[in-house]
């Protein structure tokens with residue numbers, strides 16, 4: 570009888586553990602997003618700075634050799650943060666802040682900052698498992714994220730995952746300062762509904 574192939578392990582990481590695995594985590598990010606390798610170096614300090622923000626939490630998948638093949642993190646969003654101010658500007662420009670039919674998206678939210686699975690491990694619902702683990706027990710009313718409107722490396726995959734989990738449009742074709750690509754900002758209330766029984 571042959572042994573079943575070892576499965577990756579879903580883990581939560583402390584800030585110290587992420588710092589220990591930062592090179593691997595950034596490699597997953599760069600490969601998943603199809604960014605040039607130099608991007609990893611540029612992002613190191615930002616990712617470390619994020620670990621010190623209120624509400625920061627991190628989840629990942631580790632292969633049997635103890636190497637990260639998936640990484641996700643986020644923190645409590647709020648005024649004064651670059652992302653908050655950029656989204657507030659986008660909402661104000663569209664008059665959304667004055668539209669009573671719109672939820673108050675920027676009140677009491679968790680920002681899902683990063684969610685990536687190494688390309689050779691995608692397609693097995695690792696992304697969903699990691700997202701669920703990350704958001705489990707988050708004490709905010711909403712979760713918000715931004716994602717490129719067009720992903721050259723894995724088109725549509727993030728979108729299918731977010732739509733499947735009930736994320737709605739907060740902003741479309743939004744331009745963050747310093748980035749010429751259009752982004753969507755998506756959000757939904759917490760907690761997430763339980764996963765469907767796939768058995």
Ligand SMILES: CC(C)(COP(=O)(O)OP(=O)(O)OC[C@H]1O[C@@H](n2cnc3c(N)ncnc32)[C@H](O)[C@@H]1OP(=O)(O)O)[C@@H](O)C(=O)NCCC(=O)NCCS
Pocket residue numbers: 601602684685686687690691692693694695696697714715716717720723725726727728729730733
């Ligand atoms: C988004 C991401 C984290 C999802 O993780 P995942 O483990 O691949 O998630 P899933 O297996 O649930 O796949 C999500 C969707 O992509 C599809 N998909 C994934 N891999 C695929 C492949 N190799 N071929 C075709 N479709 C694929 C799945 O079928 C699923 O669509 P469905 O909901 O219609 O079934 C991962 O694809 C990724 O890292 N993408 C690149 C980075 C990125 O865009 N991150 C988000 C930035 S905000």
